[in-house]
Amino acid sequence: MSMYLHALGHFHPENEITNDFLTELDIGTDAHWIEERVGILSRRTVMSLDYIKETLNRDFTQAAEASLYTHADTGRLASEMALKRAGLEPGDIGMVIAGGCNPEFMSPADACTIAAQLGIEGAAFDLNSACTSFHVALYMLSMMKPEAVPEFVLVVTPETVTCSVDYSDRAGAVLWGDGTTAAIVSTKVRSPIEILGNTMQSSPAGWDKVTIRSNEHFRQDGRTVQMFAIKKTVRVLKGLQQEFADPERRLHFVGHQANLRMLDAVRQRCNIADDRHHSTVIDFGNTGAAGAPGVVSMRWDEWQPGDDVALVGVGSGLTWAGHLLRFGAPS
Numbered sequence: 001m002s003m004y005l006h007a008l009g010h011f012h013p014e015n016e017i018t019n020d021f022l023t024e025l026d027i028g029t030d031a032h033w034i035e036e037r038v039g040i041l042s043r044r045t046v047m048s049l050d051y052i053k054e055t056l057n058r059d060f061t062q063a064a065e066a067s068l069y070t071h072a073d074t075g076r077l078a079s080e081m082a083l084k085r086a087g088l089e090p091g092d093i094g095m096v097i098a099g100g101c102n103p104e105f106m107s108p109a110d111a112c113t114i115a116a117q118l119g120i121e122g123a124a125f126d127l128n129s130a131c132t133s134f135h136v137a138l139y140m141l142s143m144m145k146p147e148a149v150p151e152f153v154l155v156v157t158p159e160t161v162t163c164s165v166d167y168s169d170r171a172g173a174v175l176w177g178d179g180t181t182a183a184i185v186s187t188k189v190r191s192p193i194e195i196l197g198n199t200m201q202s203s204p205a206g207w208d209k210v211t212i213r214s215n216e217h218f219r220q221d222g223r224t225v226q227m228f229a230i231k232k233t234v235r236v237l238k239g240l241q242q243e244f245a246d247p248e249r250r251l252h253f254v255g256h257q258a259n260l261r262m263l264d265a266v267r268q269r270c271n272i273a274d275d276r277h278h279s280t281v282i283d284f285g286n287t288g289a290a291g292a293p294g295v296v297s298m299r300w301d302e303w304q305p306g307d308d309v310a311l312v313g314v315g316s317g318l319t320w321a322g323h324l325l326r327f328g329a330p331s
Contacts, residue, residue, distance in 0.1 A: 002187065002190075002194065003138065003141060003142055003185055003186070003187050003194070003195040003198075004185065004186050004187075004189065004190055004191040004193060004194055004195065005183060005184070005185055005191060005193040005194075005195055005325060006085075006086040006088070006152070006184040006185065006186060006189070006191045006193075007082040007083070007084075007085035007086035007088075007183070007184045007300075008082055008085070008181060008182070008183050008184075008293055008296055008297035008300060009077075009078045009079060009080065009081030009082030009083070009084075009085065009181065009182045009183075009297060010078050010081065010179065010180065010181045010182075010290070010293075010294045010297040010298060011074050011077040011078040011081070011179065011180045011181075012044045012177075012178070012179045012180075012284060012287075013044045013045060013046045013068060013069055013074070013178055013179075014044070015044060015045050015046070015047065015048070015049050015068070016042055016043070016044055016045075017042065017043045017044070017045055017049070017052070017162070017177070017285075018041070018042050019031035019034045019035065019040075019041055019042070019174075021049070022034065022167075022170070022173055022174060024053075025052075025053065025056065025167060025168075025173070027056075027167065027168055027169070027170045027173060028170055029170040029173075029174060034174045037174075037259075037261065038174055038175060038259035038260065038261060039259055039260025039261050039264075039281070039282060040174060040175070040259060040260065040281060040282060040285050040286075041282050041283060042177075042282075042283050042284070042285070043162075043175075043176060043177025043178075043283075043284055043285030043286075043287075044177045044178050044179065044284060044285075045160075045162040045177065045178050046067040046068055046069045046074070046160045046162065046163065046178050047063055047066045047067050047068075047162060047163060048066045048067075048068070051063075051066035052167055056166065056167040056168045057162075057163070057165060057166060057167050058166060058167075058168065060163060060164055060165075060166075063162075063163035063164075064104075064163065067160065067163065069160075070104060070113070071098075071103070071104040071110045071113060071114065071158035071160065071180075072104075072110075072113035072114050072116065072117045073117070074158050074160070074178075074179075074180035075098065075110065075113070075114030075117065075156045075158045075180055075182065076114060076117040076118055077180070078156065078158075078180040078181055078182035079114065079118055079154060079156060079182040080118075081182070081297075082154070082182040082183060082184050082297075083184065085300065086184045088152060088184065090118040090119050090120045091119075091120070092151070092152050093115075093118075093120050093122060093150075093152050093153070093154045093184070094122045094123070094150020094151060094152060094153065095122055095123045095124070095149070095150045095152075095153045095154070096111045096112075096114060096115045096120055096122065096123070096124040096125075096153075096154045096156065097111055097124075097125060097126070097127050097137045097140075097141075097153065097154070097155050097156070098110040098111035098114055098124075098125075098126050098127075098155075098156045098157070098158060099126050099127045099128040099129060099133030099134070099136070099137060099157060099289060100128065100130070100133050100157050100158055100159045100161075100288055100289045100290070101128075101130045101131060101133075101159060101161050101164075101288040101289065101315075101316075102159075102160065102161055102163065102164050103126060103128060104158070104160070106214075109124060109125050109126040110126055110156070110158055111124040111125050111126050111156065112124045112125075114156055114158070115154075120154070122150065123150075127140060129289075129315065129317065129319055129321075130288065130289065130315040130316040130317060130319070131256055131258075131286075131288045131289050131291070131313055131314065131315025131316065132200070132256075132289065132313040132314065132315040132317070132319045132320065132321045133157055133288075133289035133315075134155060134157050134181065134183070134289045134290075134292070134293050134313065135198075135200060135311070135313045135321035135322060135323060136200055136319070136321060137155045138155070138185065138195060138198055138323055139198045139199070139200040139321060139323075141153060141185065141187065142195075142198040144187075146187050146188070149187045149188070151186055151188050151189055152184055152185075152186050152189065153184070153185050153186065153187075154182060154183070154184055155182070155183045155184075155185060156180065156181070156182045156183075157180060157181050157182075157288070157289035157290040157293065158180045158290075159178055159179055159180060159287050159288040159289060159290045160178045161176045161177075161178065161286075161287075161288050162176050162177065162178050163178075172219075175258070175259065175285060175286045176285055176286050176287075176288075177284045177285030177286060177287050178287065179284055179287035179288075179290040179291070179294055180290050181289075181290040181293040181294045181297055183293060192305070192327060192328050193325055193326065193327055193328070194325075194326045194328065195323055195324075195325060195326075196244065196323065196324045196325075196326055197239075197240055197243055197244060197322070197323050197324045198321075198322075198323045199236060199239070199321055199322050199323070200319070200320075200321040201319070201320055201321070202317050202318065202319040202320075203317075203318045203319075204317065204318075225318075226258075226259075226261075226262055228314065228318055229256065229258055229262050229314040230262055230265050230266055230269075232314050232320035233255050233256065233262075233266045233312045233314055233320070234266055234269050234270060235320075236312045236320055236321070236322040237253060237255075237266065237270050237272075237310055237312050237322070238270060239322075240310040240312075240322060240323075240324050241270065241310070244308055244310075244324050244326075246308070248306070249306050249307070249308050249326075250276065250306055250307050250308065251276060251308045251310060252276045252277070252278060252307060252308065252309045252310065253266075253267065253270070253272045253276060253277050253278070253309075253310050253312075254277075254278050254279070254292045254295045254296060254309055254310070254311050254312075255279070255292060255311075255312050255313075256291055256292055256312060256313045256314050256315070257279060257280060257281040257284070257285075257286055257287060257291030257292060257294075257295065258281070258286050258291075258314070259281060259286065260279065260281050260282060263277070263279055263281065266312075278295050278296075278299060279295060280294060280295050280298060288315075289313070289315070291313075292311045292312070292313055293311065296309060296311070296325065303327050304327065305327055305328055306327065307325075307327040308324055308325070308326050308327070309324065309325040309327070310322065310323075310324050311323055311324070311325065
């Protein structure tokens with residue numbers, strides 16, 4: 001089934017967690033240590049910086065009260081950008097799918113609260129696959145009967161993972177940032193951007209390597225997850241390179257924005273030139289499922305006909321996925 005991307009939108013909260021801010025928390029880290037190990041200089045959070053300084057978010061049940069935005073808020077803001085770029089109204093959307101690492105509510109679905117903010121009346125549900133949620137939503141849509149899918153579907157990835165971080169734990173504190181992306185896709189209405197090569201796989205035996213339990217902070221087996229991310233990203237990217245190789249087109253790479261060191265390792269192993277690798281992790285940290293589509297959204301006006309953009313995601317579960325955006329002439 002053919003699938004087309006009509007627009008992307010993004011949102012990042014204004015509160016900035018710099019490496020100097022983390023150094024001031026006195027948690028056994030400094031700017032040099034952080035930059036050397038993960039290549040991240042800054043990240044954003046929905047929470048008050050004063051709240052983080054005073055509490056280190058040890059009691060994360062208070063994080064919501066210390067936050068400037070809900071998932072409904074960030075989802076609406078990213079979606080409004082996507083709708084404007086697509087030249088559509090909320091009433092044109094027939095289905096909303098949301099997903100990410102930490103839903104705001106056990107019930108209702110984030111998709112419902114976001115749809116309500118936008119005034120959308122239609123099917124709304126969550127499809128959570130942590131950092132691969134965006135890819136998995138597209139993968140699911142690619143397998144649906146065309147007649148069952150509305151003309152336009154809104155896919156939103158609201159991520160406020162900083163609310164689950166223990167800021168006395170430098171391993172998690174240095175990685176995460178908050179962000180949200182929104183995509184408008186269609187299986188019926190053509191656009192200049194075709195979504196190709198949807199893939200998704202999991203290895204559930206590794207479910208316990210990255211976790212956010214309902215009563216615990218974010219936890220991960222850092223080294224194991226890093227090696228997994230590199231290995232699976234290389235595999236998916238090479239598959240896309242081989243399947244869609246075309247000397248007349250320009251292949252770009254946008255990976256899961258886990259950390260810069262991981263992305264550099266993938267780029268080198270897959271022979272991706274510097275000017276064909278795009279990333280925002282330096283300035284925004286690991287924004288989970290919002291990361292890779294957010295990179296494409298932030299460069300929205302730069303893509304040209306003839307560009308192929310390979311997006312690859314990895315995440316807890318353990319799960320890995322990818323697809324290719326093929327930019328053509330306006331239809």
